[in-house]
Amino acid sequence: MLRIENIKTFYGNIQALQDVSIEVKKGEIITLIGANGAGKSTTLMSISGIEPPRSGKIFFEDQDITGMDPDKIVSLGIVQVPEGRRIFPFLTVRENLDMGAFLRTDKEEIKKDIEYVYSLFPLLAERKNQPGGTLSGGEQQMLAISRALMAKPKLLLLDEPSLGLAPIIVQQIMDIIKKVNTENKTTIFLVEQNANLALKIADRGYVMETGRITMKDTAKALQQNEEVKKAYLGI
Amino acid sequence: MDHSYFFELFLGGMTRGSIYALIALGYTMVYGIIKLINFAHGEIYMIGAFTALIVSSVLGFTGMNPILILAIASVLAIFFSSAYGTTMEKIAYKPLREAPRLSALISAIGMSMFLQNYVLLAQTPDFLPFPDMIPDFKFLQPINKILNSTQFVILVTTAIVMILLTILIKFTKIGKAMRATSQDAKMAQLLGININKVITVTFIIGSATAAIGGVLISSHTGQLNYYIGFIAGIKAFVAAVLGGIGSIPGAVLGSFVLGWTESFGTGYISSDYEDVFAFIFLIIILIFRPSGILGRKQNDKV
Structure with missing residues (x-):
C-alpha cells in the first residue's frame, strides 16, 4: 500500500533521514520505534509532504507521491495525527471534527461519521461545543484521532499517541486504534517511543536509530529480540 | 453641556471608526494567517478609491443614475483592489513565507x-x-x-459588511479553514486544507473591505490623492493593534474606540492634536494590555 524507497530528508543542511525504506501492507498495523530524535516524526512528515525528501521515492497504492502537496496527499487517503495532537485551540470540538472532514462533500456521511466518533469517544459528544484548547491531554488525543478519522483515511499515521498520557488513557487509545484497524480496515502506521505498547498491537515493526532503519521484523520477533529488549523494552 | 454637540461627535466618531474598521479588518486577518503586518494595505484602500473615481468619472458622462454609478464603481473598486491585493501577496510575500518575518515586513513597506x-x-x-x-x-x-446622508450610508454599509463577514468566518467551511489556519497552519495542511487558497481568500476579503472603505471615505471627504492610504492605513493599523491584532472583533472594537477618541478629542480639547490622540491612547492601552483590548496572550508551545 505504502512503499518508501531510500528517502533522504534534510532540515536545512542537517540530514534527518538516511536511506529510509519502509513498506506498509494493506490492512496491517506497522510500528516504527526508536529513541527520541531518531527521525520517526520526520519520516511521517515526509510521507505527508510537509518535509518532502531530497531524494528517494514514496509510493502510495502504486502512485508516486514524492513531493506532492500536503493537501493532495490527504485527498489520496493518507492522514496524520501529529505529535503533540495539535488541536485547534479556539475551534470547538465539533469544529475541529469538521476540519477533519474538510475535503469531503458527502454531508450525510459526514454526519454519520461524527456520530461514529462520538460513539468511540462519548466524552467528545459531551464537550462538542467546548473550545478544543480547554480539553485535557487525553481528551485532546481522542479528539485528534477522531479528527483524523473524519477524513476517512485509508492509511492513518499516528505519531506518539501515548505521549504524556496516564496509563489508563493510553490503554483506551490503543484499544481504539486496534478497533479502527479491525472494524474499518484502516491501515495504521504507528510511531512510538513506548515500544512495549506498540509491539503489542502491531503486526510488524521497524526500529530506527539516528535516521536509519536498523531492524525490521514481525512484532512478535522484535519483542523476543535481545537487542530490542535491552534498548527499548527495558527488560 | 450641549447634547446635540455630543451626539454629533459620537456619530462622527462612529463614522470614522467604521472606516478604520473596514481597513483594520485586512490588517488583522492577514496578520492572523501569515503573521505579517501588511504595510501596503493602506494603498489597497487608496487604489479602491481611485478605481471608484475613475469609473464614476467615465460613467458620469452617460447621465446614469448616481446611485447606480456608485454601485458599479464600488463593485469595480472591490474587484481591482482584490486583484492588486492578491497579486501583491504572490509577488512580494509568498516567496518570503519561510523567511524571517522582518524580511516580509520590509517587502511590505517596499x-x-x-x-x-x-x-x-x-x-x-x-x-x-x-x-x-x-x-x-x-x-x-x-x-x-x-448625521448626514453620507455618514448614514457609511454606518449602514459597515454594519452589513461586519454581519456578512461574521457569518462567513463563523459558519462557512472556508471561514472555519481560515480560523484553523491562523491557529495552526501546519495542522491545517495535514487535514488537506490548501493554505495558499486560504491566504488568497484572506487577501481578497481584506482588500474588498478596504476598497469599500476607500469609496465611502472619498464620498465623505469629497477628495482624494495618492497619499490617502498612508495616514488611513497607519490609523487602521493602530486600531487593529489597539483591539488586539489577529482578532476580528478586536479590530472592530479598536476602530470604534479610536474613532471616538479622535472625535471627542478634537471636539472637546483641540483639533490641532487630531492625530496625537490616537497614538496617546494606543500607548496607554498597550502599557496596561500589551496584547490589545481583545488580544489573546501568546501561549508559547513547549
Missing part, C-alpha cells in the same frame, strides 16, 4: 512605496475631487446636523 508612487505617476500628485453620489435622504432631514 510594496507600499511602490504603489504610492505608481499611482502618483499614473495619476497626479494633486488632490482630485470625488463626486458626491449619495443622495440626501429625506428621513434624515430632522437630524441633518448630527
Whole structure:
C-alpha cells in the first residue's frame, strides 16, 4: 500500500533521514520505534509532504507521491495525527471534527461519521461545543484521532499517541486504534517511543536509530529480540 | 453641556471608526494567517478609491443614475483592489513565507512605496475631487446636523459588511479553514486544507473591505490623492493593534474606540492634536494590555 524507497530528508543542511525504506501492507498495523530524535516524526512528515525528501521515492497504492502537496496527499487517503495532537485551540470540538472532514462533500456521511466518533469517544459528544484548547491531554488525543478519522483515511499515521498520557488513557487509545484497524480496515502506521505498547498491537515493526532503519521484523520477533529488549523494552 | 454637540461627535466618531474598521479588518486577518503586518494595505484602500473615481468619472458622462454609478464603481473598486491585493501577496510575500518575518515586513513597506508612487505617476500628485453620489435622504432631514446622508450610508454599509463577514468566518467551511489556519497552519495542511487558497481568500476579503472603505471615505471627504492610504492605513493599523491584532472583533472594537477618541478629542480639547490622540491612547492601552483590548496572550508551545 505504502512503499518508501531510500528517502533522504534534510532540515536545512542537517540530514534527518538516511536511506529510509519502509513498506506498509494493506490492512496491517506497522510500528516504527526508536529513541527520541531518531527521525520517526520526520519520516511521517515526509510521507505527508510537509518535509518532502531530497531524494528517494514514496509510493502510495502504486502512485508516486514524492513531493506532492500536503493537501493532495490527504485527498489520496493518507492522514496524520501529529505529535503533540495539535488541536485547534479556539475551534470547538465539533469544529475541529469538521476540519477533519474538510475535503469531503458527502454531508450525510459526514454526519454519520461524527456520530461514529462520538460513539468511540462519548466524552467528545459531551464537550462538542467546548473550545478544543480547554480539553485535557487525553481528551485532546481522542479528539485528534477522531479528527483524523473524519477524513476517512485509508492509511492513518499516528505519531506518539501515548505521549504524556496516564496509563489508563493510553490503554483506551490503543484499544481504539486496534478497533479502527479491525472494524474499518484502516491501515495504521504507528510511531512510538513506548515500544512495549506498540509491539503489542502491531503486526510488524521497524526500529530506527539516528535516521536509519536498523531492524525490521514481525512484532512478535522484535519483542523476543535481545537487542530490542535491552534498548527499548527495558527488560 | 450641549447634547446635540455630543451626539454629533459620537456619530462622527462612529463614522470614522467604521472606516478604520473596514481597513483594520485586512490588517488583522492577514496578520492572523501569515503573521505579517501588511504595510501596503493602506494603498489597497487608496487604489479602491481611485478605481471608484475613475469609473464614476467615465460613467458620469452617460447621465446614469448616481446611485447606480456608485454601485458599479464600488463593485469595480472591490474587484481591482482584490486583484492588486492578491497579486501583491504572490509577488512580494509568498516567496518570503519561510523567511524571517522582518524580511516580509520590509517587502511590505517596499510594496507600499511602490504603489504610492505608481499611482502618483499614473495619476497626479494633486488632490482630485470625488463626486458626491449619495443622495440626501429625506428621513434624515430632522437630524441633518448630527448625521448626514453620507455618514448614514457609511454606518449602514459597515454594519452589513461586519454581519456578512461574521457569518462567513463563523459558519462557512472556508471561514472555519481560515480560523484553523491562523491557529495552526501546519495542522491545517495535514487535514488537506490548501493554505495558499486560504491566504488568497484572506487577501481578497481584506482588500474588498478596504476598497469599500476607500469609496465611502472619498464620498465623505469629497477628495482624494495618492497619499490617502498612508495616514488611513497607519490609523487602521493602530486600531487593529489597539483591539488586539489577529482578532476580528478586536479590530472592530479598536476602530470604534479610536474613532471616538479622535472625535471627542478634537471636539472637546483641540483639533490641532487630531492625530496625537490616537497614538496617546494606543500607548496607554498597550502599557496596561500589551496584547490589545481583545488580544489573546501568546501561549508559547513547549
